[in-house]
Amino acid sequence: MNTLFEPDIDLSIFKPYTIDCSKCCGLCCVALYFSKIDGFPDNKNAGIPCNHLQHDYKCKIHSALSKQRLKGCMAYDCFGAGQQITSHLTEPPNWKALSPKEAKTIFDSFSTVMQVHQVLWYLTIASTLGLEKSEKEQISLLLNQGKELTSQSLEIIQNMDIKSFREKSSLVLRKICLNIADKFSNHGKSDSNPNYMGRNFKQKNLIGKDFSMSLLIAANLEEANLLGANFLGADMRDTNIKNTDLSHSLFLTQIQINAAKGNENTVLPPYLYVPISWQH
Template structure:
């Protein structure tokens, strides 16, 4: 469900598959496998396994240039972390669900599991780039290798995975990574920590007025930041894994050095040219180009 539902005739090899959605090499899996309900994000209801009416026979989206204007904002927010092309081209060997309808149901069930695994790969790869987490880089690398191995299983084996147990194991490492990184961020603040507010995991910050807030090294894991005013806030070193940024105002905010932030989170927020982002992420096309 991204803005880029173009498809090419080239099939990538395994090494070229990334952790970002590549709609050109996917069979529109997010547009079929996933359900959605009529809301501010979607103009209509759709059941799981039912193709979106905007999905064309070549797996292109018929309205990808005007998704937001047509009431499908949710499509522009979603990213599969590369699970779509992995399932399409590797797990099912390039056999599409229309050409091989007997595989459709299994493909649609494997896709959300693969998406979870690829999201974990995103976090683990990031954790391994963080100098503060060097004491546990060995454990992180081992978890990365194990997660990669799971993504290479056949479809039947993927369906038998205890994905919740694997997520819990990886999450323990990500928590330890967070503690190391945030501790370093707080130590570097040179006495300003006394002016910082602290928030617990899953904090309710819906609509919070946090303009200019010093949130360096903050624990915002799973925080509800829906429609929060974060203009000019300093989020360097903050743990943002799972934080809900829907309609949060990030204009002028500094997110460089924040950890576990993903493209879908940014896509759901509001920002502009003055919002500072980690190098691994891109400025959403719908953000304002002004710094006002």
């Protein structure tokens, strides 16, 4: 088995869940709580604009994030929720003049859409796999349901209960993960204690390895064989993936890649991009 994916994937299906700051009004820099200890410029309460956010919604220190080692800013990704919410707004917001009610509607909707888009990202990856017809149909139904949820007005999205959608999606994704793990025999089985912090897996055969929801902080995966390895929800902060082929690994997100340590020889799936921090 040298691939799990369907041939000729249409990469445009990932675009709605891929961050595009040029089409966003700086939502992440306003809506979220920041902490210096987590790699952000300052301590900041949710709902307060970052001091470095300019009137055109661009970051004043964006080009210096890597130099200043602001890992929180560099790793963050909203799964395209920022541009989705911005597209609902009739005019660019003045964050300092916005009424508390208006701000709450926008921020709550942003949080909801981000959660839905994260699930849609995983479902979109699943849709590219060589699955059974029944699994494909389940994925398609959930994708349509998620898109319908986020296409409504902000007033509806703000108070939307997405628990059922997330639970149904989680069950389908988990079943898919287990089925794929079975194809790799013993390689795909998860450990009872998925804590791999600092573990050295350099050049190891990790075909089909189930790393889902595991701690991979500062683990070494350099040159490991990660064909079919499942990274759904894994914490990959400072994980060494230099000189590593991840092109056929499963359920990776841009946040994980941004937080990891790679280089020009790291091979990513075609729907992910190389972080600027790797180029320094």
